[in-house]
Amino acid sequence: MAHVDETLAAYEGIAARYDELNARMDTSSLVARFVEAADRYGSGGRRLLDAGCGTGRSSVAFRKHGFEVTGYDLSPAMVAAARRRPGAEEIRFLVGRLQEPPPGLTGFDVVACVDVPMTYLTDTDQLRQALTAARDQLTEDGVLLFDLNTIGYYRRMFGVPTIADRGDRYVAWFAESPRIEADAVVITQFDLFERNGAGWERLSMRHVQRHHSERTVREVAERSGLRVVAAHGLVGTSARDPADEDEHDRILYVARRSDLTV
Ligand SMILES: C[S@@+](CC[C@H](N)C(=O)[O-])C[C@H]1O[C@@H](n2cnc3c(N)ncnc32)[C@H](O)[C@@H]1O
Numbered sequence: 001m002a003h004v005d006e007t008l009a010a011y012e013g014i015a016a017r018y019d020e021l022n023a024r025m026d027t028s029s030l031v032a033r034f035v036e037a038a039d040r041y042g043s044g045g046r047r048l049l050d051a052g053c054g055t056g057r058s059s060v061a062f063r064k065h066g067f068e069v070t071g072y073d074l075s076p077a078m079v080a081a082a083r084r085r086p087g088a089e090e091i092r093f094l095v096g097r098l099q100e101p102p103p104g105l106t107g108f109d110v111v112a113c114v115d116v117p118m119t120y121l122t123d124t125d126q127l128r129q130a131l132t133a134a135r136d137q138l139t140e141d142g143v144l145l146f147d148l149n150t151i152g153y154y155r156r157m158f159g160v161p162t163i164a165d166r167g168d169r170y171v172a173w174f175a176e177s178p179r180i181e182a183d184a185v186v187i188t189q190f191d192l193f194e195r196n197g198a199g200w201e202r203l204s205m206r207h208v209q210r211h212h213s214e215r216t217v218r219e220v221a222e223r224s225g226l227r228v229v230a231a232h233g234l235v236g237t238s239a240r241d242p243a244d245e246d247e248h249d250r251i252l253y254v255a256r257r258s259d260l261t262v
Pocket of ligand 1: 052054055074075078099116120
């Protein structure tokens with residue numbers, strides 16, 4: 001199966017329970033870091049495209065910060081959940097891929113890709129397609145913001161098989177290849193066991209992601225008509241500077257069109 005089809009299958013399978021299973025993810029705080037970057041590096045315009053919007057958690061969080069939001073995602077089931085989300089009534093949601101977004105999405109002051117959708121682009125060609133598409137979606141002085149997992153995060157999280165005991169729920173995960181290299185694909189198997197009466201139910205999924213190093217991101221951005229203007233480290237959802245590929249969990253990248261004249 002192509003990597004993108006595996007990603008689609010994983011999110012289609014989990015969509016109905018995504019919010020409940022990811023309740024520990026503090027999307028509001030993560031979005032607050034994106035908004036700080038938009039305020040610092042952007043034009044001040046409020047038209048925002050939430051690319052890889054999932055069930056709309058990031059979209060509604062941006063709406064609360066006063067942005068006029070459009071969202072799109074690879075998974076129709078995630079988008080259906082987003083359309084039902086309280087607070088999302090004024091948000092337009094579409095289905096589409098970062099590499100080939102729905103047509104007609106232009107003139108955005110901010111394009112945001114929150115909680116690592118771009119890690120599912122498993123080669124530099126796909127990354128280039130996604131960055132080129134984002135560039136074309138921006139106004140001349142718009143800003144692209146996206147977070148990516150660091151190599152340190154992949155190694156800490158997936159380097160050894162792990163089991164989390166959450167009472168009536170066990171979550172087990174491991175990377176298929178225990179050696180996690182820079183700029184390499186990381187395939188992770190997740191198994192969720194939940195008590196169901198006297199027995200246990202199992203839900204399995206594979207996530208196929210890629211580590212994109214800062215060097216790769218900068219090079220591919222350049223080839224896509226963008227310039228990376230900042231890279232901020234994140235530990236959890238707290239900002240840390242300067243960004244560190246080993247110490248930090250993620251890097252929040254800020255890019256602008258390279259044809260910007262001012
Ligand atoms: C961890 S979720 C984050 C969702 C949302 N931004 C949030 O903060 O709650 C990652 C999302 O990226 C989407 N995604 C992965 N690969 C994608 C692609 N190639 N194009 C569009 N969306 C993609 C998935 O379907 C999933 O909804």
